[in-house]
Amino acid sequence: MEEIRIEDNGNIGTIDASKIPRFAGLGTYARLPRIDQVKAADIKVVGVPFDAGVSYRPGARFGSTHIRESSRLLRPYNPALNVSPFALAQVADAGDMAVNPFNINEAIETIQQNALDLTSDGSTLVTLGGDHTIALPLLRAATERAGAPVAMLHFDAHLDTWDTYFGAEYTHGTPFRRAVEEGILDTEAICHVGTRGPLYGKKDLEDDKRFGFGIVTSSDVYYQGVREIVDKLRDRIGNRPLYISVDIDVLDPAHAPGTGTPEAGGITSRELLEILRGLRGMNIVGADIVEVAPAYDHAEMTGVAASHVAYDLISLIADKHAKDKESNA
Numbered sequence: 001m002e003e004i005r006i007e008d009n010g011n012i013g014t015i016d017a018s019k020i021p022r023f024a025g026l027g028t029y030a031r032l033p034r035i036d037q038v039k040a041a042d043i044k045v046v047g048v049p050f051d052a053g054v055s056y057r058p059g060a061r062f063g064s065t066h067i068r069e070s071s072r073l074l075r076p077y078n079p080a081l082n083v084s085p086f087a088l089a090q091v092a093d094a095g096d097m098a099v100n101p102f103n104i105n106e107a108i109e110t111i112q113q114n115a116l117d118l119t120s121d122g123s124t125l126v127t128l129g130g131d132h133t134i135a136l137p138l139l140r141a142a143t144e145r146a147g148a149p150v151a152m153l154h155f156d157a158h159l160d161t162w163d164t165y166f167g168a169e170y171t172h173g174t175p176f177r178r179a180v181e182e183g184i185l186d187t188e189a190i191c192h193v194g195t196r197g198p199l200y201g202k203k204d205l206e207d208d209k210r211f212g213f214g215i216v217t218s219s220d221v222y223y224q225g226v227r228e229i230v231d232k233l234r235d236r237i238g239n240r241p242l243y244i245s246v247d248i249d250v251l252d253p254a255h256a257p258g259t260g261t262p263e264a265g266g267i268t269s270r271e272l273l274e275i276l277r278g279l280r281g282m283n284i285v286g287a288d289i290v291e292v293a294p295a296y297d298h299a300e301m302t303g304v305a306a307s308h309v310a311y312d313l314i315s316l317i318a319d320k321h322a323k324d325k326e327s328n329a
C-alpha cells in the first residue's frame, strides 16, 4: 500500500490520516517515516526492548512497540507549544535496538554503542524503553556526545539511586547511582521530579542528596504548582546540556497503570506535560521514556500518555533545533 505522507518545510512527516486511516498499516512512532525513508534525520525515535533489569513486574520489553501502537492518533500540530514538530525538524523512527535479553552487561554495552552510532551525525535521540536500566548507557552516550557531563531531569516515582539488588549493580533501581559514580552527570544540575512512596530507609534520601540530586516530590507538585516548579528547575539547570529521563510511573497509576513498580499518589499526565512544556528553549540533548509495561495497561492509557510525553519532548527539541538553525543562518 502506498504511503501518502504530509510534507512540510521540506521535511517528511506523518502518513496523512485524511487519506489513509490511522488504524491501517504498519506502525512507526506517530506514523513517521522510518530512518531508511529519509535522507537524514535531526531527531530519531528509537526503541530499546529490554527489561532484564526489573525488580518487580516484568514486561517493559514490550513498551516501545506499545508506545508506537498508542501513537497513531497524534497529529502534526502541537497547539500547546504552537509548533509543528515534524515540519521544524526531520523526525524519523530508527526502529528497535537488538539487545541481549540474557546478559545485562552486554545489553548495556550494545545500547551505549548503538546510541553513539545513531548520534554520529549530530542527531538527537528520543528513546522508548525498556526498563530504567537503559538510562545508564544512554546517559554515557549523551555525555560523550556533549563532551561534558550532562544535567538531568529525572521524572519518576523512584529515586533509582539505590546501590544493588541481589548483588546486581546494573538494574532499573540503580542507573543514576552508577551514573554519578562514573562522573557522567553534572551534579550541580540534577533533579528528580515526582518522587513518592515508601523507601528502604532514611539513608536512601541521605545518599541521594550526597550524590547531588535535588528532589521535587509529587506532593511538591500538588502544593507548589507547575509554574513555581518550572521556574526552580530552569534556574537550577540554565543552558547546560540537559538529558531528560521519564519513567512513566511518575504518573499516578490512575493515569498510567501499565508499569512494573506502581506507586500511589502520583502526578497527572496534565501536570507532567505542563512541566515539560515549561522547559521550552532549554538545551535538551537526549530523552527517554521508560517502564511502560503493556500487560498491565488498559485501553492504551499508559501507551497514550507515553506517546504524548514523547510528542512534547520531540516538540521541544524540534523547536530548539529550528531556532538554533535560524540564529546560525
Ligand SMILES: N=C(N)NCCCC(=O)O
Pocket (backbone or CB within 6 Å): 055, 056, 132, 158, 160, 172, 173, 247, 249, 260, 261, 291
Ligand atoms: N525504576 C523503577 N521503575 N523502579 C525501581 C524500583 C526499585 C525497587 O524495586 O525498589
Ligand SMILES: [Zn+2]
Pocket (backbone or CB within 6 Å): 156, 157, 158, 247, 249, 250, 261, 291
Ligand atoms: Zn519508577
Ligand SMILES: [Zn+2]
Pocket (backbone or CB within 6 Å): 132, 156, 158, 160, 172, 247, 291
Ligand atoms: Zn525509574
